[in-house]
Amino acid sequence: QSVLTQPPSASGTPGQRVTISCSGSNSNIGSNTVNWYQQLPGTAPKLLIYNNNQRPSGVPDRFSGSKSGTSASLAISGLQSEDEADYYCAAWDDRLNGLWVFGGGTKLTVL
Amino acid sequence: EVQLVESGGGLVRPGGSLRLSCAASGFTFDDYAMHWVRQVPGKGLEWVSGISWNGGRIAYADSVKARFTVSRDNARNSLYLQISSLRPEDTAFYYCAKSWGGVNYFFDHWGQGTLVTVSS
Numbered sequence: 001q002s003v004l005t006q007p008p009s010a011s012g013t014p015g016q017r018v019t020i021s022c023s024g025s026n027s028n029i030g031s032n033t034v035n036w037y038q039q040l041p042g043t044a045p046k047l048l049i050y051n052n053n054q055r056p057s058g059v060p061d062r063f064s065g066s067k068s069g070t071s072a073s074l075a076i077s078g079l080q081s082e083d084e085a086d087y088y089c090a091a092w093d094d095r096l097n098g099l100w101v102f103g104g105g106t107k108l109t110v111l
Numbered sequence: 112e113v114q115l116v117e118s119g120g121g122l123v124r125p126g127g128s129l130r131l132s133c134a135a136s137g138f139t140f141d142d143y144a145m146h147w148v149r150q151v152p153g154k155g156l157e158w159v160s161g162i163s164w165n166g167g168r169i170a171y172a173d174s175v176k177a178r179f180t181v182s183r184d185n186a187r188n189s190l191y192l193q194i195s196s197l198r199p200e201d202t203a204f205y206y207c208a209k210s211w212g213g214v215n216y217f218f219d220h221w222g223q224g225t226l227v228t229v230s231s
Contacts, residue, residue, distance in 0.1 A: 002155060035217040037156070044206060044221045045148075045156065056219065088156050092215040097170055100146070100158035 003028065004089050004103035011109040017077040020106045022089035024070050028101050032092040034072040036065055039086040039105075048087070049074060076108070084110045113137040113220040115207045120225030127197050127229075133190040133207030133222060141165070141185035144210035146218060147192045149203040159205070160192065161214040168214050175201075197229045 005023040012018040022034060036049040047056050049065035052072065064075045072091075076083055089103040119131040133145070147159040160171045160181040169181055180193040190207055204226050208218035 032215070033217075037218075039156075044223050045218075046221065047217065047219050050211070050217045050219070086155075090156075090158075090217070098215060099170055099172060100148075100161065102156045102158060105155040 002104040003093065003101035004091065006087075006089060006103035006106045008104065009107050009109065011111055012076075012079045013111045014079055014081065016079045017075060018079060018108065019076075020074045020087055020089075020108070022072045022074070022103050024072075024091060024101070026070060027095050028070075028091040028093040029067065029072055030070040031094050034065065034067050035090050036063075036074045037088045037090065039088065041085070045088065079110055081110050084108055113209060115209060115220060115222030117205065117207050117222045117225035120205065120227045122228045122230065123197055124231050125197060125199060125229055128193070128195040129197065129227060131192040131194065131205055131225060131227070133192075135188045135190065135207075135209070138209070140188040143212065144168075144214040144216065145183060145190045146208045146210060146214075147181060147190075148206045148208055148218070148221075149201075150206070150224070151200075151203045157203075161210070162190070163214050170214060194227070197227075199229050201227060202229045203227060 033051045037045040038048040039045045052067040053065045093101045114136045116134045146161040178196045204224040206224045207222040209220040211219045
């Protein structure tokens, strides 16, 4: 059971816009920024969005992130076949001495 | 170019021990915190441990506390994870990840992972 809650799956057709949600609590998303990672099949995770809505160099502007209260969302517009991957949200959690928590991941299928 | 290369994985019996290593290059290693994240094949990501630039701040997931020990050697640009009292549920890919800053900053680069299999 992951601390952050994501839907296990999402899907869309090429060109569509899809969103993936991530729900947490006051100790993690409510107090800290949210980051998103993309994991293509058979590869290591890669940073996709940091500090709620910032894109690293090289990430297309089709990817965007937002945060409100204890929830966050990743939006992908103009969906492409190469976007088919697993997506994870993550946030620092202030409980105990502090720890990182991840969502369970969302498998995105491009139909 | 940032490179993180893990090694040390393999097959180990329940109750056994293993030391994972992560060789870093392409950045000033002792400026950044580092982390270990694991992934059971076919499952999600689980943060395991993080260590600050000088080892002064260390954090562990509850699931591995007292069994895993993270360390670093800044002179060798290397990160380590000593894992002991291994259980079948520790079977996973173990990724080394670089923090953007301190322990509570996001992971901006990841290695390719090393597979640890715990089985009799």
